[in-house]
Amino acid sequence: MSTRILEVRNLVTSFKTDRGIMKAVDGVSFHVEKGEILGLVGESGCGKSVTSQSIMRLYDEKNLVRYEGEVLLEGRNLMKLPEHEMQHICGKEIAIVFQDSLSSLNPVFTCGDQIMEALIIHQGMSKKEAKERAIEMLRLVGIPSPEKRFNQYPHELSGGMRQRVMIACALSCQPKLLIADEPTTALDVTIQAQIMELIVELNRKLQMGVILITHDLAVVAETCNRVAVMYLGQIVEEADVNTIFDNPRHPYTMGLLQSIPRLEGERARRLHVIQGTVPLLNQIPKGCRFRPRCPYAADICQSEMPELRQISDTQFVRCWHVEHIHNGR
Amino acid sequence: MELQMEQMNEIKRALQREQRQLMLRKFFRNKLAVIGSSIVLTLVLVAIFADVIAPQDPLDMVVRDRLTPPGSKYLFGADTFGRDVLSRVIHGARVSMLVGTCVGLSSMVFGMLIGLYACYYSFLDNVLMRICDGLSAIPSTLLAIALMAVLGSTATNVIVAMSIVYVPRMARVSRAAAMVVKEQTYIEAMRATGASDSRIIWRHIAPNILSPVIVQASYNFANSIITEAALSFLGVGIPVPQPSWGNILNEGKSVITTGWWLIVFPGAATALAVLGLNILGDGLRDMLDPHTN
Numbered sequence: 008m009s010t011r012i013l014e015v016r017n018l019v020t021s022f023k024t025d026r027g028i029m030k031a032v033d034g035v036s037f038h039v040e041k042g043e044i045l046g047l048v049g050e051s052g053c054g055k056s057v058t059s060q061s062i063m064r065l066y067d068e069k070n071l072v073r074y075e076g077e078v079l080l081e082g083r084n085l086m087k088l089p090e091h092e093m094q095h096i097c098g099k100e101i102a103i104v105f106q107d108s109l110s111s112l113n114p115v116f117t118c119g120d121q122i123m124e125a126l127i128i129h130q131g132m133s134k135k136e137a138k139e140r141a142i143e144m145l146r147l148v149g150i151p152s153p154e155k156r157f158n159q160y161p162h163e164l165s166g167g168m169r170q171r172v173m174i175a176c177a178l179s180c181q182p183k184l185l186i187a188d189e190p191t192t193a194l195d196v197t198i199q200a201q202i203m204e205l206i207v208e209l210n211r212k213l214q215m216g217v218i219l220i221t222h223d224l225a226v227v228a229e230t231c232n233r234v235a236v237m238y239l240g241q242i243v244e245e246a247d248v249n250t251i252f253d254n255p256r257h258p259y260t261m262g263l264l265q266s267i268p269r270l271e272g273e274r275a276r277r278l279h280v281i282q283g284t285v286p287l288l289n290q291i292p293k294g295c296r297f298r299p300r301c302p303y304a305a306d307i308c309q310s311e312m313p314e315l316r317q318i319s320d321t322q323f324v325r326c327w328h329v330e331h332i333h334n335g336r
Numbered sequence: 337m338e339l340q341m342e343q344m345n346e347i348k349r350a351l352q353r354e355q356r357q358l359m360l361r362k363f364f365r366n367k368l369a370v371i372g373s374s375i376v377l378t379l380v381l382v383a384i385f386a387d388v389i390a391p392q393d394p395l396d397m398v399v400r401d402r403l404t405p406p407g408s409k410y411l412f413g414a415d416t417f418g419r420d421v422l423s424r425v426i427h428g429a430r431v432s433m434l435v436g437t438c439v440g441l442s443s444m445v446f447g448m449l450i451g452l453y454a455c456y457y458s459f460l461d462n463v464l465m466r467i468c469d470g471l472s473a474i475p476s477t478l479l480a481i482a483l484m485a486v487l488g489s490t491a492t493n494v495i496v497a498m499s500i501v502y503v504p505r506m507a508r509v510s511r512a513a514a515m516v517v518k519e520q521t522y523i524e525a526m527r528a529t530g531a532s533d534s535r536i537i538w539r540h541i542a543p544n545i546l547s548p549v550i551v552q553a554s555y556n557f558a559n560s561i562i563t564e565a566a567l568s569f570l571g572v573g574i575p576v577p578q579p580s581w582g583n584i585l586n587e588g589k590s591v592i593t594t595g596w597w598l599i600v601f602p603g604a605a606t607a608l609a610v611l612g613l614n615i616l617g618d619g620l621r622d623m624l625d626p627h628t629n
Contacts, residue, residue: 065527069459091532096530110522111522113522113526124526
């Protein structure tokens with residue numbers, strides 16, 4: 008039995024906006040185990056990033072946002088912690104890598120300075136110790152001649168290098184949980200592969216839990232242990248990675264999988280698309296949220312929202328028609 | 337691979353060197369900026385070495401020579417008490433530069449303080465910025481006179497009063513710049529790293545807003561020289577007999593028809609100083625702002 012690092016229970020994140028309160032995350036529950044990579048998948052605007060940033064409570068709670076539910080980091084409820092204790096958790100126990108590597112680094116400091124920040128804040132290291140450690144971190148994330156890179160500014164590095172520096176920043180205090188929020192979106196394909204390999208390798212080496220947020224299903228297939236599919240602030244399907252790809256049970260998951268272009272098969276076959284777009288948060292449909300775009304929609308879908316039901320040891324699905332749908336048939 | 341990297345680095349380093357040189361060249365190619373900075377530099381040197389340069393003691397009265405027109409004995413003439421106007425103008429530069437520097441620096445420090453905290457804490461924003469609005473609503477000279485009336489006229493109070501006058505502008509500039517920086521991902525990344533608010537404000541936001549702040553500080557410097565001259569001219573600034581450009585003008589106004597040199601030389605010195613500082617400010621803006629090319 009492996010240990011759970013993070014457990015999220017019924018997380019609700021609602022934003023106060025001019026047009027009323029909008030729930031960007033609505034009752035999300037999942038967990039991450041030690042040494043595990045959990046993929047969080049969905050289209051843009053499904054609440055993946057909001058979920059991850061809510062875990063770290065990065066939004067302005069005084070004016071902007073209200074959290075409900077529990078986020079348990081090794082049994083400790085982060086939602087109940089006062090702000091200054093939360094500062095000890097962020098960066099030390101949980102770290103995050105953002106997708107935009109250019110704007111994630113402060114242009115007025117060298118890369119080394121930025122890696123040292125977390126070490127000085129959390130470990131109380133002296134500048135000299137922190138520098139040694141930072142160079143070690145740069146080497147760990149595969150940056151050649153780290154001593155030189157230490158003194159370079161972010162604009163002097165390429166996108167892939169900057170993302171590596173970001174990962175070095177995130178990992179400098181050896182967090183128990185790493186949140187990677189679309190870490191490879193801004194990079195080209197070869198660099199993408201390198202960065203993903205690096206994350207997987209470090210995940211094995213340091214035995215930390217990873218939440219990988221992405222809309223690239225190929226990346227998910229290669230790296231994740233388990234996958235949670237999100238749609239409009241809810242998890243619609245959760246399963247281990249093989250089940251998701253071999254036996255998806257939610258129409259949205261199937262739609263996502265069918266939307267991947269394939270090389271084999273009929274050339275003339277048109278690429279499958281999911282009809283419509285993700286609705287805005289103030290236009291959430293009644294009943295099942297995916298209904299307006301779902302090819303299997305029936306009357307019951309319109310009136311009642313399905314619960315997330317367990318259908319096997321590892322698979323959970325939020326759909327009324329689970330029994331009738333098998334792999335798209 | 338390693339060799340390639342090495343070459344790439346070599347190229348990059350060369351580019352950086354180029355860039356640094358480009359920035360300096362940009363400054364030197366901007367003729368106005370060079371003129372402005374040389375004027376300011378000259379005045380600063382004059383102010384520092386006033387005792388050495390000035391041909392006579394600025395307070396030394398030779399009653400026999402009162403109102404001597406400019407000539408070989410008194411290059412800028414002598415005033416109503418027979419004091420050397422050149423020496424007084426030179427020592428006046430010291431006062432002006434001192435006041436300008438102090439006001440420029442203190443308005444920069446306090447303006448940034450207010451601007452940064454107003455930007456970071458929304459509950460402070462309204463309070464602080466409305467106070468600043470209120471202060472900006474009163475014409476700066478009038479406000480300075482009122483403050484001098486309350487504080488009493490000493491050189492230190494001139495600096496204090498004018499800092500109060502110029503802080504709101506600086507607060508506005510730094511708040512606007514900080515608002516932009518605050519929304520950047522790297523600030524969010526720092527919060528995700530667990531940095532405390534004050535660390536984020538001073539270590540991560542402040543350095544990123546320095547360029548507009550420095551430009552505004554140079555304008556504040558220039559404006560405070562004018563305001564100081566105005567205060568002294570009105571008799572609420574630097575106390576007489578200490579020489580300041582405004583004081584010399586004040587003493588000259590009663591003999592304006594006979595002693596034109598008492599008005600022209602300190603007036604020209606003030607104009608020159610302000611011109612130089614404004615040109616320097618424009619040059620700095622062009623150099624520091626990436627949007628102007």
